[in-house]
Amino acid sequence: xxxxxxxxxxxxxxxxxxxxxxxxxxxxxxxxxxxxxxxxxxxxxxxxxxxxxxxxxxxxxxxxxxxxxxxxxxxxxxxxxxxxxxxxxxxxxxxxxxxxxxxxxxxxxxxxxxxxxxxxxxxxxxxxxxxxxxx
Numbered sequence: 854x855x856x857x858x859x860x861x862x863x864x865x866x867x868x869x870x871x872x873x874x875x876x877x878x879x880x881x882x883x884x885x886x887x888x889x890x891x892x893x894x895x896x897x898x899x900x901x902x903x904x905x906x907x908x909x910x911x912x913x914x915x916x917x918x919x920x921x922x923x924x925x926x927x928x929x930x931x932x933x934x935x936x937x938x939x940x941x942x943x944x945x946x947x948x949x950x951x952x953x954x955x956x957x958x959x960x961x962x963x964x965x966x967x968x969x970x971x972x973x974x975x976x977x978x979x980x981x982x983x984x985x986x987x988x
Contacts, residue, residue: 861906868903871895884950885942893935900927 854862878891901924908920 857909861909864902864906864909868899868901868906871899871902873899875899883954885947886939886949889935889939893931897927897931900924900931 872895875892875895878895879888882888882891904920904924904927908917911917911920
């Protein structure tokens with residue numbers, strides 16, 4: 854392989870890598886704000902690298918001009934769309950993920966106890982906790 858072909862392969866592989874990172878980020882991150890960040894940043898970079906590889910493959914062709922227009926379009930629209938989505942979520946009152954949310958996720962009984970109102974009292978089913986007091 855020539856160095857030019859290696860550059861094309863490296864750009865395409867980088868595009869695939871960052872596209873994969875964006876997909877994993879959207880699946881694994883905890884809330885809308887971090888997911889939008891992962892999708893807008895990584896996806897934009899992945900698409901730009903892939904389109905750069907396409908432009909190099911086609912050389913001086915109409916496909917290269919289209920790839921350049923797509924790169925400019927993606928640099929403008931992806932971050933703008935992510936900002937609009939997160940701004941709308943913020944305006945609707947959707948709270949960002951916090952460390953306390955992570956602590957609740959690691960203790961599944963705490964969320965269930967809060968939901969049914971029992972708290973941390975251990976009962977034998979009679980409505981009286983096992984430590985002698987009434988609920």
